Each structure stands twice: as structure tokens, then as C-alpha cells.
Amino acid sequence: MLVPTIGVEVHVELKSNTKVFSSSLNAFDNEPNKYVSVIDLGYPGTLPKLNKEVINMALSAAIALNCKINKVMHFDRKNYFYPDLPKGYQITQNKTPIGYDGYLEIEINGKKKKIGIERIQIEEDTCKSIHVEGKTLLNANRAGVPLIEVVSKPVIETGEEAALYLEKLREILLYLGISDVKIEEGSMRCDANISLKEHDSPEFGTKIEIKNIGSISHVKTSIEYEEKRQKELLLKGEILKEETRRFDEKTLTTVLMRTKETGNDYRYFPEPDIPYVVLSEEWISEIKNNMPILADELKEKYRKLGINENNIKTIISNISLCKFFETVVDKTNPISAANILTSEVLGYLNKNYIKISDMKLNQDNFIKLIEYINIGKISSKQAKDIIPVLIEKELSIDQVISELKIEQISDENILLEIINKIIDLNPNAVNDFKDGKYRAVKFLMGQIMKETKGQASPQILNKLLTEELSKR
Amino acid sequence: MKLNEKQVMHVADLARLKIEEKEIQKYQNQLNDILTEIDKIFNAKISTDEILISPIEQINCYNEDIEKGMLSREEIMKNVKNTNGDYIIVPRVVND
Numbered sequence: 001m002l003v004p005t006i007g008v009e010v011h012v013e014l015k016s017n018t019k020v021f022s023s024s025l026n027a028f029d030n031e032p033n034k035y036v037s038v039i040d041l042g043y044p045g046t047l048p049k050l051n052k053e054v055i056n057m058a059l060s061a062a063i064a065l066n067c068k069i070n071k072v073m074h075f076d077r078k079n080y081f082y083p084d085l086p087k088g089y090q091i092t093q094n095k096t097p098i099g100y101d102g103y104l105e106i107e108i109n110g111k112k113k114k115i116g117i118e119r120i121q122i123e124e125d126t127c128k129s130i131h132v133e134g135k136t137l138l139n140a141n142r143a144g145v146p147l148i149e150v151v152s153k154p155v156i157e158t159g160e161e162a163a164l165y166l167e168k169l170r171e172i173l174l175y176l177g178i179s180d181v182k183i184e185e186g187s188m189r190c191d192a193n194i195s196l197k198e199h200d201s202p203e204f205g206t207k208i209e210i211k212n213i214g215s216i217s218h219v220k221t222s223i224e225y226e227e228k229r230q231k232e233l234l235l236k237g238e239i240l241k242e243e244t245r246r247f248d249e250k251t252l253t254t255v256l257m258r259t260k261e262t263g264n265d266y267r268y269f270p271e272p273d274i275p276y277v278v279l280s281e282e283w284i285s286e287i288k289n290n291m292p293i294l295a296d297e298l299k300e301k302y303r304k305l306g307i308n309e310n311n312i313k314t315i316i317s318n319i320s321l322c323k324f325f326e327t328v329v330d331k332t333n334p335i336s337a338a339n340i341l342t343s344e345v346l347g348y349l350n351k352n353y354i355k356i357s358d359m360k361l362n363q364d365n366f367i368k369l370i371e372y373i374n375i376g377k378i379s380s381k382q383a384k385d386i387i388p389v390l391i392e393k394e395l396s397i398d399q400v401i402s403e404l405k406i407e408q409i410s411d412e413n414i415l416l417e418i419i420n421k422i423i424d425l426n427p428n429a430v431n432d433f434k435d436g437k438y439r440a441v442k443f444l445m446g447q448i449m450k451e452t453k454g455q456a457s458p459q460i461l462n463k464l465l466t467e468e469l470s471k472r
Numbered sequence: 473m474k475l476n477e478k479q480v481m482h483v484a485d486l487a488r489l490k491i492e493e494k495e496i497q498k499y500q501n502q503l504n505d506i507l508t509e510i511d512k513i514f515n516a517k518i519s520t521d522e523i524l525i526s527p528i529e530q531i532n533c534y535n536e537d538i539e540k541g542m543l544s545r546e547e548i549m550k551n552v553k554n555t556n557g558d559y560i561i562v563p564r565v566v567n568d
Binding site: 016017018022023024025031032033034035036037038041049050051052053054055074079080081082083084095129130131134135136137138139140265270271272273274275276277278 | 486487488523525526528530531532533534535536537538539540541542543545548551556557558559560561562563564565
């Protein structure tokens with residue numbers, strides 16, 4: 001029986017302020033060739049110098065991914081001639097990757113599985129090339145942008161596992177705050193390696209690489225397609241060749257790109273321009289001690305607070321939302337806060353294409369909103385009218401309530417007067433209540449709401465009405 | 473270590489160099505002369521497996537994460553042969 005062996009390689013752009021080996025800005029801009037220095041262009045006689053912040057970021061990734069750390073590192077040159085690489089080599093870490101032999105944990109069919117991580121290495125990005133009208137155009141803004149390459153061990157068994165691995169990796173790097181990890185914008189790029197072998201064979205089959213897959217779901221689809229394609233060829237007795245393919249999003253198939261240069265062709269050798277980097281125990285502990293709380297820990301915290309799984313998933317999958325939630329969760333009823341945030345607030349933001357960073361709703365207003373709902377000062381229904389205003393305008397919740405004239409009547413004396421008036425007008429309902437028909441209460445509630453134009457506080461009304469009816 | 477003709481062509485190919493048939497011998501000799509020198513290094517008696525990446529004993533040389541001047545577009549384009557707007561035109565090398 002043929003079984004697949006799958007490994008995934010991910011390149012992630014780090015969001016340091018400047019580039020990895022020069023002091024040019026590390027920024028995305030629509031204007032090409034704007035953030036470029038002589039080092040990024042590989043001018044003769046220039047000397048690259050390592051950005052300390054990039055090491056800090058890569059180190060935090062290595063720690064979060066449970067890697068062993070190479071405490072004495074150097075860099076290597078990977079030589080290849082390609083116009084997007086002005087120097088003729090890429091500075092990378094071949095022999096001493098900052099992290100190695102780590103893992104992350106995925107959950108598949110309710111079971112936890114560790115996916116091994118072979119290595120994490122620091123390297124520089126290349127120029128971005130654009131192919132138009134038979135020409136190749138270069139933009140050097142990306143040249144020298146810091147990358148980490150995260151290589152999984154070839155222990156992934158299905159396309160689904162690969163997708164879960166990537167989602168988890170993305171979440172960890174996002175919560176570390178070291179990258180935007182947006183596949184569609186190229187700050188996270190995924191390649192998959194897949195080979196098939198007889199299940200009892202100790203040797204791996206011929207490795208085929210699928211390059212630069214455009215989304216996590218396409219990683220799954222492309223692996224599943226490639227597995228099927230290779231299986232059919234092997235069963236026909238064909239011999240596969242090492243090659244690089246790309247995923248075609250229209251046909252959902254993989255297409256041949258080029259036969260691969262082998263490792264030897266890169267003629268790696270140590271980069272003499274960058275001295276050794278020695279990572280002291282103190283440095284490593286400092287990074288460890290200052291790690292932000294990661295998604296798994298937050299999920300656990302929210303579960304303990306009794307927030308339901310759907311809400312946890314929604315909050316965690318949106319890091320800005322999660323950051324907002326973290327600022328309020330310990331100061332209010334967490335369950336109500338999660339409910340309101342993931343339904344009314346997020347719903348309105350999504351519908352109107354408003355970013356969380358642009359919304360005017362602040363922590364104080366949000367905490368008061370939850371409090372007012374819980375004490376019955378406003379109803380959930382009224383909250384739905386208040387939230388859009390709080391999101392759009394810089395007003396306090398009290399200003400919004402008076403502006404919208406939607407404050408609830410929660411003064412018991414006023415309510416009692418209205419309740420007794422309505423009860424007197426509806427003797428049949430009182431009799432129904434005495435016969436144990438609960439719908440009588442509902443009917444009277446409706447009449448009182450009509451009388452108060454919906455402003456009676458439902459909680460207080462319900463309590464008082466039941467009390468008054470029992471007295472009759 | 474000596475390179476044969478096929479290996480010389482392979483090296484040329486990796487460097488994207490076009491070599492005429494009649495030039496192969498010349499480059500083969502030059503490359504082999506270099507490799508003969510390098511062989512002397514391999515034959516040196518060494519007592520450690522540790523590699524030395526630089527004769528300088530300095531470690532941990534860093535830039536802080538602060539921008540310190542970049543080239544203007546004019547400066548960049550000074551050394552560029554062909555341009556297209558603000559882009560640099562390079563030989564087309566897509567082979568998929």
C-alpha cells in the first residue's frame with residue numbers, strides 16, 4: 001500500500017522596523033524601490049550587519065515552537081543566480097538554524113497530535129519580481145526583509161493535517177506579534193513537499209514540491225490532488241522525477257514548473273561578513289519571560305470563565321477583537337461580554353467594513369453597556385440600537401441613551417402604577433393567571449410595554465408584575 | 473578534485489553564463505588550477521571539526537532596529553541599465 005509523506009515549509013516575514021542586514025525601513029509601499037540601501041542592492045564593498053530585533057523575534061518563535069536553540073550561530077551563503085537576488089547569494093542559516101527539533105500540537109478528530117518541526121532559520125527576502133509584457137520588473141523594497149523559514153518534519157500524513165498545522169503555526173506567530181502572517185499579502189508563504197512510498201519501505205519516495213500555495217485550504221486541496229496524481233503514475237509503473245510544481249487555483253490541479261536544482265548546486269558556505277552570534281542564557285530567558293500570552297493559553301482561560309466554544313473560536317481567530325476582549329474580560333461579566341462582542345459588535349463591524357482599530361467603542365463604554373444590560377437599565381433589544389452609535393460616534397453610553405431617548409423605566413414606583421392600571425383593565429387575564437395560565441403574564445407584559453412605548457425594564461417589570469398578580 | 477567538461481558546463485549553467493564549445497578547455501584548466509590549490513587546504517592537518525567563519529574574533533555585532541538613511545530613487549537608478557517607471561528591468565527568467 002502506498003502512503004504519503006508530507007512536509008511543509010513556510011516563509012514568514014517578520015515585522016521589525018528595519019531590514020535584517022541593513023538599516024532600510026522594512027515596510028510595504030505601493031511605490032516601488034523606495035526603501036532600499038546599498039546593502040539591499042548588494043553593492044560591492046558593502047557590509048551587512050544583523051538586526052538585533054530580528055534575532056529577538058526569531059528566538060521567540062523558536063521558543064514558542066518548543067525548539068532547541070543553537071546558542072552559537074553563524075550565517076551561510078546560498079548561491080544562485082537569479083535577477084531578484086542582486087548579490088548572487090542569499091544570506092541564510094544552513095548549518096546553525098536558530099531553532100531545531102521542535103513541535104507544535106494540532107487537534108485532529110478530537111485527538112491531539114504533535115507535528116515535529118525540523119528547523120527555524122533566519123534569512124533575507126529577495127526583490128519582488130513582476131512579469132509584464134515579456135519583461136521582468138524588480139522592486140527592491142522587499143530585498144532584505146527579514147524572514148524566518150519554518151520547516152516541518154516529514155511527519156504529516158494528510159492534506160487536512162497540513163492545513164491544521166499551518167493554521168496553528170499562523171496563530172502562534174500572530175499572537176507572538178512578530179508577523180502579520182497574511183498569505184494573501186505574501187507575509188506568509190507555504191510550500192508543501194509530498195512523496196509516496198510503500199508503507200513498509202524504510203526509504204522515502206521521490207519528493208515533489210508544490211510552491212507558493214495561495215491559501216491554507218489550497219494547501220489541503222493541492223496535497224490531496226498531488227497524492228492522487230502520484231499514486232496513479234506509480235501504479236502505472238512510471239518513475240517519478242524530483243520536480244517543482246505550482247497549484248493552479250482555477251483547475252485545482254498542480255502544474256509542472258521546473259526540475260529542481262539539487263542542494264549541492266547552491267554551494268552553501270559560511271557567510272564571513274557576519275560574525276558569530278552567541279545567544280546567552282540570560283538573553284534566552286529574557287525573551288522567554290517577556291513572551292505574550294499565546295492563543296492556547298487564552299482559550300483555556302476563556303473556557304474556565306464559561307465562555308462557549310463558538311465565541312472562543314470567533315474571538316481567538318480575530319486578534320484585534322481578542323486584544324479588545326482582553327482589556328474588558330476581567331472587569332465585567334465575561335460571558336455577556338463575549339456574547340455581545342461576537343454578535344452585535346462584530347456583526348455591525350463586519351457589515352459596515354469597519355476595522356476594530358477604527359471603532360469608537362471604548363472599554364469604559366463597553367463595560368457600562370454590559371452592566372446596564374445586566375441590571376436591566378437597558379434591554380438587549382435596546383442595546384442593538386445603542387451599539388452602532390457607540391461604534392460610530394465618540395459619545396459616552398449615557399449620552400447615547402439620552403440622545404436616543406431609550407432609557408428604560410426601572411423606577412419601581414412608576415412601574416407599579418402602570419402595572420396596576422393595566423391589571424385593573426384586564427380582569428380576564430388575572431383569572432387566567434390564577435388558573436395557572438402563564439400566557440396571561442405575557443399578555444399583560446405586552447400591554448404594559450405598549451403603554452410605556454417599550455421602555456419598561458423587562459427584568460423589573462417581570463418581577464413586579466408577578467408579585468402584583470399574586471396579591472390579587 | 474578535477475572537473476570534467478560536463479561539470480564545467482554545469483557550473484556555467486548555474487552562473488547563467490553562455491560558454492562557447494572552444495572555451496570549455498580554457499575554463500576547465502582555470503577552475504582545476506583553483507581546485508588544486510583548495511585541495512591543499514583539505515590536506516592540511518587540523519585538530520578540530522569546528523569551522524572558522526571569520527578571522528575576526530568579534531561576536532554579536534548588531535544594528536539596532538532603527539532606520540538610518542536609504543538611497544533616493546535617482547541614486548538607485550544611476551546604476552540601472554533599463555528602467556520602466558520606478559521599476560528596474562531585468563532579463564526575463566520565468567520558466568514555468
